[in-house]
Amino acid sequence: MSxxxxxxxxFRPRWLAVLALIVVVxxxxxxxxxLALHPSVTDNYRAYYIDQTTTxxxxxxxxxxxxxxxxSFLPDDPPGAWALRVCGWDGPVGDGTHSIGTRSMLHFMLxxxxxxxxxxxxxxxxxxxxxxxxxxxxxxxxxxxGETTIGNGLTKSADFxxxxxxxxxxxxxxxxxLDYPTATEMVPHDSDTHYxxxxxxxxxxxxxxxxxxxxxQDDPLAQRHHAGPD
Amino acid sequence: MVADLGxxxxxxxxxxxxxxxxxxxxxxxxxxLLRLFAYLVAGWEPHLGGYPDGLxxxxxxxxxxxxxxxxDPFPVPETIDAGNWAFFxxxxxxxxxxxxLSQADIMTIATGVSIAFSIAAALVAWPLLERNIRxxxxxxxxxxxxxxxxxxxxxxxxxxxxxLTNCIMLALRRSNYIAAGGFAALLxxxxxxxxxxxxxxxxxxxxxYRQKGEPWRKLPAHLWQKPEIVLAVLLTPLGLFGxxxxxxxxxxxxxxxxxxQRAWGRVPGNPFYYLWMAxxxxxxxxxxxxxxQWLGLSVVVGLGATAVLALRRQYAMALFCLICLIVPLSxxxxxxxxxxxxLSPIVLVVITWLARSRLIYAVSLLGFVxxxxxxxxxxxxxxxxxx
Numbered sequence: 001m002s003x004x005x006x007x008x009x010x011f012r013p014r015w016l017a018v019l020a021l022i023v024v025v026x027x028x029x030x031x032x033x034x035l036a037l038h039p040s041v042t043d044n045y046r047a048y049y050i051d052q053t054t055t056x057x058x059x060x061x062x063x064x065x066x067x068x069x070x071x072s073f074l075p076d077d078p079p080g081a082w083a084l085r086v087c088g089w090d091g092p093v094g095d096g097t098h099s100i101g102t103r104s105m106l107h108f109m110l111x112x113x114x115x116x117x118x119x120x121x122x123x124x125x126x127x128x129x130x131x132x133x134x135x136x137x138x139x140x141x142x143x144x145x146g147e148t149t150i151g152n153g154l155t156k157s158a159d160f161x162x163x164x165x166x167x168x169x170x171x172x173x174x175x176x177x178l179d180y181p182t183a184t185e186m187v188p189h190d191s192d193t194h195y196x197x198x199x200x201x202x203x204x205x206x207x208x209x210x211x212x213x214x215x216x217q218d219d220p221l222a223q224r225h226h227a228g229p230d
Numbered sequence: 231m232v233a234d235l236g237x238x239x240x241x242x243x244x245x246x247x248x249x250x251x252x253x254x255x256x257x258x259x260x261x262x263l264l265r266l267f268a269y270l271v272a273g274w275e276p277h278l279g280g281y282p283d284g285l286x287x288x289x290x291x292x293x294x295x296x297x298x299x300x301x302d303p304f305p306v307p308e309t310i311d312a313g314n315w316a317f318f319x320x321x322x323x324x325x326x327x328x329x330x331l332s333q334a335d336i337m338t339i340a341t342g343v344s345i346a347f348s349i350a351a352a353l354v355a356w357p358l359l360e361r362n363i364r365x366x367x368x369x370x371x372x373x374x375x376x377x378x379x380x381x382x383x384x385x386x387x388x389x390x391x392x393x394l395t396n397c398i399m400l401a402l403r404r405s406n407y408i409a410a411g412g413f414a415a416l417l418x419x420x421x422x423x424x425x426x427x428x429x430x431x432x433x434x435x436x437x438x439y440r441q442k443g444e445p446w447r448k449l450p451a452h453l454w455q456k457p458e459i460v461l462a463v464l465l466t467p468l469g470l471f472g473x474x475x476x477x478x479x480x481x482x483x484x485x486x487x488x489x490x491q492r493a494w495g496r497v498p499g500n501p502f503y504y505l506w507m508a509x510x511x512x513x514x515x516x517x518x519x520x521x522x523q524w525l526g527l528s529v530v531v532g533l534g535a536t537a538v539l540a541l542r543r544q545y546a547m548a549l550f551c552l553i554c555l556i557v558p559l560s561x562x563x564x565x566x567x568x569x570x571x572x573l574s575p576i577v578l579v580v581i582t583w584l585a586r587s588r589l590i591y592a593v594s595l596l597g598f599v600x601x602x603x604x605x606x607x608x609x610x611x612x613x614x615x616x617x
Contacts, residue, residue: 018408018457025464032471036484045304045482048311049489057311057493087311188507191495193311 055101055193056087063109063173067117068210072219073097073200080221084108086175089200096124096199101192102183108174108205110167117162118208119176122201122215125150128184134197137179141166145176150198157215162205174205249363250356254349254370261375261383261602262345268606282384283337287609288617289565290385292317294336297326297385304481312493315486319473320419321387340385348373348382351393351574358399358578365585368594372581377601378571380609380616388572390420395574398427402434402546411462419469422487423569426553428466434546435459491561501559505529508563524615525563529555532570535579547575567615 039050048057064083065071071080075092088104091097110117125134131152138145138160145160167174180197204213216222265285270276273284286294292314302313325340332339352370359365373382373392382389394417401410410431417424444452453460474484483489508526513519519527532555539548551573558569571577584594609616 015455015457018461022457022461022464025461025468028475029464029467029471032475032478032484035478036474039484040478040482041304049483049486049492052492057305059305189497189499189504191492191497193492194495 054103055195056103056105058087058105059085061086061107063107065108065110065205067110067114068204068206069220070202070204070213070216070218072202072216072222074202074216074222076216076222077219080219084203088178091199096201098126098199099178099180099183099197101195102180102197104178104180104200106176106178106203108176110172110174110205112168112172113164114167114172114207116164116208117167117205118212119145119160119162120157120204120206120213121160121178122155122157122203122213123150123198124155124201125152125198126184126186126196127153128196129186130184132182132184134180135182136198137181139177139179141170141173141175142177155201157213159212250353250366251349253367254352254374257370257374258345258349258383260599261379264375264599264603265380265383265606268603268610272607272610274610282341283335285341285380285384285606285610286337287612289317293322293325293340293385293387296322297329297336297340300326301477301480304483304486313481313486313490315477315481315490316422316494318387318419318421318424318487319476320416320469321390324390325385337385341383344383344385344389345374347389347393351382351389351396354393354396354400355574355578358396358403359582359585362582362585364588364591365582368585368591368598369578369581371595371598372577375602376598377605378568378616379602380606381568381571386568387420388568391417391424391572392574392577394420394424395427398430399547399575402431405438407431407435407459407462408465411465414462414466415468417469418467419473421572422470423554423557425467425470426557427550428463429553430546430550431459431462431466433549435462437545496561496564498560499562501556504559504562521614522563525566528567528570528615529559529563532566532573532576535576538579539575542579544575551575565617568617 039046041050044058047054062083071077071084073081073092073096075094078092081092081097084106085097086105086107088099088101089097090100119138119140121138123136128134133152134150135147136150136158137147138158140160140162143163143166145162146158148156148158150156162174178198180195183195183197185192185194186196202213202216202219204218206212266278266281269281269284270278273280276284296314296317296319301315301319304313306313325336325343328334328339328343329336349370352366352373355369356366359369373379373389380386382392394413397413398410398417401407401413414424414427414431417427439449439452473487477486478484505526508522509530511520511522511526513523532551536548536551536555539545539551554569554573555566558564559566585591605616
């Protein structure tokens with residue numbers, strides 16, 4: 001009888017051992033495949049990584065902020081900015097913190113009843129490959145606060161009124177969303193998670209009547225490295 | 231494999247095994263010295279005590295963190311969206327284990343292990359190079375003292391990938407499919423493309439089966455009687471499945487290594503579109519090719535060598551190399567030069583060709599050694615095609 005037609009019984013111990021291993025390994029791999037099809041993740045993770053319905057991957061941040069304070073988003077005050085940055089930001093680099101994707105978010109914990117507020121954002125539009133003007137829609141706790149446009153490569157300070165009602169309804173929590181309908185790819189075939197729209201230079205949340213921020217230089221906590229004497 | 235070294239003595243009476251070990255050890259020492267000089271010239275604040283740490287750049291730095299601290303949880307506590315789940319675990323586990331045991335400098339451990347793995351890869355390649363001493367010498371120089379030695383002697387997974395690929399090639403040559411499957415299991419835990427070795431194993435098996443004159447209709451019965459190949463096929467992705475199981479129980483997503491590509495900005499696309507875009511990305515000034523052109527050229531060389539493998543009827547390894555080129559290329563050109571140099575079947579083909587002529591061999595050997603210094607300098611000076 002040739003080896004090709006010999007019964008497995010002729011080499012049973014090895015054959016059985018190989019067969020047993022096949023069953024064990026295949027069983028394990030089927031089980032892991034089942035796990036892969038049933039991820040146990042947060043909605044946030046699923047939306048960003050699996051369903052790919054958002055470009056904004058939330059991070060838990062403290063939202064620690066003193067009303068009226070200017071926070072620089074240049075490289076000179078990373079702790080101040082990091083306490084507010086939830087998602088959709090990259091950097092900071094020398095000229096600001098870049099928005100990435102089609103939405104960025106900021107989170108503030110303001111305590112109880114801060115009243116009506118004004119959000120000031122100082123931003124520079126990116127130099128888009130097609131020179132387009134950037135449009136920006138700003139929402140607070142899901143309510144549209146306003147829209148603005150910034151010309152290609154230009155810098156602008158924009159104010160948005162934040163009604164007390166939307167903060168009171170969320171126990172002093174304020175989540176700001178910046179949506180970029182004109183965000184663009186900077187190189188061909190770029191990922192939407194890398195789309196660019198603006199660079200944030202500084203922000204300020206103040207009560208009406210408080211002095212408005214003039215920009216990142218008003219951040220009292222910024223660690224500046226001057227080339228010469230003050 | 232050891233039996234291959236147990237050969238008779240050379241004409242001068244020196245055991246061949248001694249020579250086969252001495253060659254890579256000599257190149258390893260020379261390479262260490264050349265890269266030290268490059269570091270002292272081009273490193274960041276270079277000093278003797280900063281070597282070999284100072285060679286660690288780009289992905290190497292990710293591996294150092296991975297070996298020390300393990301995988302990122304979700305949400306990633308650091309400043310970026312991307313977790314380190316895309317980096318496969320086997321090599322960082324080995325280095326991390328040795329680090330935990332010794333508490334020595336992690337780059338010193340990684341450098342020592344990488345050099346040891348490179349030497350082992352060369353020794354395993356001896357029979358694959360048809361016991362040609364010129365080809366063997368050139369291959370040792372390529373790994374340990376050549377233009378891309380930084381990949382094989384620092385802290386990147388390429389060296390383990392090469393070692394395991396060589397082990398699989400040798401096991402397949404000996405028709406030892408279970409050993410091939412076992413090594414392939416480790417390969418699939420080393421880099422994401424390692425799992426594609428399963429196709430090479432199947433092709434090799436079928437080619438061998440047909441060479442014996444066996445008809446296709448008897449294949450099922452043959453598999454039932456000799457199920458080793460089935461076990462080998464199932465063993466191959468075991469490393470990947472083990473990592474997936476770990477990811478699921480650690481952070482809830484067994485496919486996190488793949489999903490995280492979104493945070494890295496990798497967009498799946500037509501690989502040939504990416505290749506064309508790279509090759510036509512002309513430099514802004516001068517004639518020196520752009521970074522993308524260098525990366526595109528490395529892919530062209532890789533595809534050419536793959537075609538040579540196919541022409542030599544090495545279909546299994548040709549298929550493996552083709553997949554290992556096309557899959558990462560479908561996500562863009564990033565790191566393609568590194569990926570091409572880590573494809574052992576391709577490198578062995580090129581080395582064998584260079585060793586055919588005594589003159590080309592001598593020029594290549596000198597070129598490799600000189601290039602070790604210059605390419606390491608380029609690596610330290612952030613010459614992007616090397617990343």
